[in-house]
Amino acid sequence: MAVEEKVEMTTSEREIMRVVWTLGEATSKDIIDVLEAKKEWKPATAKTFIGRLVKKGFLLAEPEGNKYIYSAAISEEDSVKTAAHRLFDQICHKQAGKTIADMLSEAPLSHQDVELIQQVLNDKKKHAVDEVACNCVPGQCKCSTH
Amino acid sequence: MAVEEKVEMTTSEREIMRVVWTLGEATSKDIIDVLEAKKEWKPATAKTFIGRLVKKGFLLAEPEGNKYIYSAAISEEDSVKTAAHRLFDQICHKQAGKTIADMLSEAPLSHQDVELIQQVLNDKKKHAVDEVACNCVPGQCKCSTH
DNA sequence: GACCTTAGTTTACAACTGTAATCGTTTTTA
DNA sequence: TAAAAACGATTACAGTTGTAAACTAAGGTC
Structure with missing residues (x-):
């Protein structure tokens, strides 16, 4: 293809x-x-x-x-998701958590939003790993794994 | 200036x-x-x-x-924050919560990340509003307030 | 000391973006 | 029905971005 x-x-x-x-x-x-x-x-x-x-x-x-x-021809949600992906593609996976925390802290949220996010987070808790694998090239992130 | x-x-x-x-x-x-x-x-x-x-x-x-x-001349964190801001500037504030939830659900997270996000979320809980104010122009978002 | 490597600077050039005027038709209106 | 308005298509044009070669000057090497 x-x-x-x-x-x-x-x-x-x-x-x-x-x-x-x-x-x-x-x-x-x-x-x-x-x-x-x-x-x-x-x-x-x-x-x-x-x-x-x-x-x-x-x-x-x-x-x-x-x-x-x-x-x-494309839904707003899909489009926003794509844009968000592009953003995360530019940073080390290890930083994703911190970045989300930053965004979260600055976002205007309703009680309902908070509830929704809490649910997603609860689900995440079950699947969180001990250490996120780095997706960078050697020399392009601070991970000690390199 | x-x-x-x-x-x-x-x-x-x-x-x-x-x-x-x-x-x-x-x-x-x-x-x-x-x-x-x-x-x-x-x-x-x-x-x-x-x-x-x-x-x-x-x-x-x-x-x-x-x-x-x-x-x-600029820290990585500030730069990522700026990029995230630019993303959020392009969507209705009312959608911020859902967008963050989406990103969260797809992000690779460690237990530590989850913990950090939980803390920020707890703080958010205290300051969440009943309804997020829409920042769009009439005709450019679905908010019933317009 | 003559040459090769290296680092920075200049130039190139096509595609993409922002911003818009103009052109050619069709539709509406007086 | 003649002029005006509306709509899509074509053209324009400068600035940004990706991609890179060529040029120049300084340093190292034989």
Whole structure:
């Protein structure tokens, strides 16, 4: 099989996606209106990003009359998960715990969120290891194992 | 005061930084050796990134004889924190909890990590709110508050 | 002392990003 | 029905990023 070349979404493109994720279906006008207000983008700018997202396969464009109805080809959750993965790919596995703790300490959380996280953490407790294996190249992390 | 224009570190540049963070101080040779092995970068490629990092102010270059001793101008933790922040800036605050839960469930954790996270979570419990305020623009998130 | 290695600097260049104007059609409106 | 508005497509263009070769100067080697 061909190597799956990972197409990524840029920060600006994600702004477009957020509108579509929210609305479910949207015309270019819907998108432009929201982002003209929020980002002060010219309509042409939003159009460019819409076009790129369609080309990249993140937006589906269903013809309707002389225009398109856009919808997301990927769920917001999956997309956020991918972004989070990319972040963790850049740090040593051994640091993942500390990083999550940092994020946790700064995140705005509701009681419900805390509850959810507690549940996940409880599950983690059962499967935690004594020492996380390092995934770095020798010389690229402080692990004594190298 | 002048607007602090945020200079960012790219993914490739971060690879260089990881070596420096690990070694504390490093010559270009040290860096090149590690990354030639790991990333199959030509020495010239690593040199380019080193130069850009110095220009961006992430790497300090102390002259020593005819070369430089490089060291990091920013700690790895701060840098990871910044990267995490950038990620969270792109999603609705209301989703932060769920996102952290996702990351947590997939992260490789040691007992010690779990313990640390539990402590932070306990602290969070005291300050959790009933409902996290949405930080999105109307039309850009599903919050009923809009 | 003439050459080779090494380190840093300069230059190159294509792809990706942000930002947008313009063009060509179709649809709406006066 | 003629002008105006809307929409997608094409083109533009500078800055960033990945990837690297070439150039230059200093140091080490035979």
